[in-house]
Amino acid sequence: VLIFASLFAMTVSAADLITVGYAQIGAESDWRTANTESFKSTFTEENGFKLIFDDAQQKQENQIKAIRNFIQQEVDYIVLAPIVETGWETVLGEAKEAGIPVILSDRQIKVTDDSLYVAWVGGNFLQEGYNAVEWLDGYLKENGRENEDINIVLLQGTIGSSAQVGRTEGVEKLLADRPKYHLLAKQTGEFTQAKGQEVMESFLKSYDDIDVVIAENDDMGYGAMEAIKAAGKVPGKDIIMISYDSGRRAFEKVIAGELNVTVECNPLHGPRVAEIIKKLEAGETVDKIQYVDEGVFDIKNAAEILPTRTY
Numbered sequence: 662v663l664i665f666a667s668l669f670a671m672t673v674s675a676a677d678l679i680t681v682g683y684a685q686i687g688a689e690s691d692w693r694t695a696n697t698e699s700f701k702s703t704f705t706e707e708n709g710f711k712l713i714f715d716d717a718q719q720k721q722e723n724q725i726k727a728i729r730n731f732i733q734q735e736v737d738y739i740v741l742a743p744i745v746e747t748g749w750e751t752v753l754g755e756a757k758e759a760g761i762p763v764i765l766s767d768r769q770i771k772v773t774d775d776s777l778y779v780a781w782v783g784g785n786f787l788q789e790g791y792n793a794v795e796w797l798d799g800y801l802k803e804n805g806r807e808n809e810d811i812n813i814v815l816l817q818g819t820i821g822s823s824a825q826v827g828r829t830e831g832v833e834k835l836l837a838d839r840p841k842y843h844l845l846a847k848q849t850g851e852f853t854q855a856k857g858q859e860v861m862e863s864f865l866k867s868y869d870d871i872d873v874v875i876a877e878n879d880d881m882g883y884g885a886m887e888a889i890k891a892a893g894k895v896p897g898k899d900i901i902m903i904s905y906d907s908g909r910r911a912f913e914k915v916i917a918g919e920l921n922v923t924v925e926c927n928p929l930h931g932p933r934v935a936e937i938i939k940k941l942e943a944g945e946t947v948d949k950i951q952y953v954d955e956g957v958f959d960i961k962n963a964a965e966i967l968p969t970r971t972y
């Protein structure tokens with residue numbers, strides 16, 4: 662009887678499930694893995710959803726294909742973490758034509774018609790850029806170095822992604838007001854540890870006076886640390902290390918003294934997107950742009966926060 666009852670419940674609920682297609686970017690970083698996990702653990706049948714997950718392997722054309730497949734499968738909602746800001750009008754127009762609401766998660770897009778998506782939820786990348794430089798101001802002051810000339814290199818994320826665009830803009834805007842800070846070089850490390858290491862190796866060959874690395878994610882920061890160690894220097898001591906995301910590994914590196922600060926970008930968007938969908942299902946309105954609160958973690962607070970990090 663019990664088996665029959667649960668089978669019956671499953672049949673009834675299966676028809677009521679909300680089908681969601683998630684066009685994910687790839688698996689380039691710890692952040693991305695945590696983000697995927699957040700969606701997979703939230704969009705379960707138990708919670709009333711059927712998730713169709715697509716990993717685009719870091720290619721926009723794959724994300725476009727995935728969206729077209731979702732449209733063909735007549736999903737109820739499309740969630741997109743757009744790899745870059747531009748080039749979405751046509752495919753999102755097709756989703757709109759098919760009557761499928763699109764929710765953007767994590768990164769933003771540039772479109773002239775903002776009715777192509779119902780809502781966006783993610784981090785404030787521009788503010789994250791400011792957070793990095795403002796933390797550096799405080800750190801140099803505390804260490805009596807505020808009057809020194811400071812040479813900085815910037816490891817950028819995927820060029821054209823809103824995470825890269827916002828963080829680079831935030832950093833450069835504040836550097837423009839600080840004549841003692843010198844940006845020696847900037848180059849993409851594509852948000853991966855391997856590429857971050859490669860680019861840092863070339864920076865170290867070109868410049869022997871780097872004071873600060875700003876890596877636009879923790880993974881590129883870990884790669885940079887390897888390159889710095891291989892060059893006979895100590896990351897976190899000889900070179901100040903700043904990166905973004907704030908997963909567990911970053912906290913451990915802060916505590917070990919190899920990373921000076923990790924500027925948070927929160928990846929746990931699954932429940933946030935589910936909340937948006939539930940509101941839309943209930944006929945409620947949702948805020949079009951939803952920024953997530955984010956912190957800054959260095960040696961002063963890392964040990965206290967680490968036990969609470971789930972990713």
Ligand code: AHR
Nearest residue numbers: 690692693824852878926
């Ligand atoms: O868009 C968020 C960024 O994408 C994260 O900082 C990075 O780790 C990820 O790949």
